[in-house]
Amino acid sequence: MLAELDVPGVRFSVLLSEDGLRIAHSGNITRDNADRFAAAASGLRSLGKALGEFCGGLGDNVRQNVTEYDQGMIFITAAGEGAVLGVSTTAEVDVALVAHRLNELAARVGHELGAVPRRGGARP
Structure with missing residues (x-):
């Protein structure tokens, strides 16, 4: 699905x-770097939740984070229960097209592959 x-x-x-x-x-990233990206994207999403109250809500319903850098952009979008999609782009990307495709894919992933959140607690 990520090939979309x-x-x-x-x-x-x-x-x-x-x-x-x-x-x-998928794309031009190693597994190790994808692991690092996933951890950082999760952190950025958490920061977005913390700032949500300043948009008039409780802060726990972040739909999408978009961060722009000199050489590109990072999109982080909720994709169902416990799942998130992250995308790295160049600076010359069509932002509207990426956001559109990302939201379409997030809806499919949320429906088909939603990850179950881990629960804390002691193991037996």
Whole structure:
């Protein structure tokens, strides 16, 4: 499914659990870097939740984070219960096209592959 994000300007995509574990990745990224990206994307998503109250809500319903850098952008989008999609792009990407494809894919992933959140607690 991640191959659907193969549009001009997309470097790679990573499907991760909300707690930062890589589930799958595609594009020009190694598994180790995809693991690092997943952990960082989860952290950025958490920061977005903390800022949500300043948008008039409780802060726990972040739909999408978009961070722009000199050489590209990072999109992080909720993809169902416990799953998140992250995408890295170049600076020349069509932002509207990537956001559209990302939201379509997030809806499919949420429906088909939603990751079950891990629960804390002692093991027997």
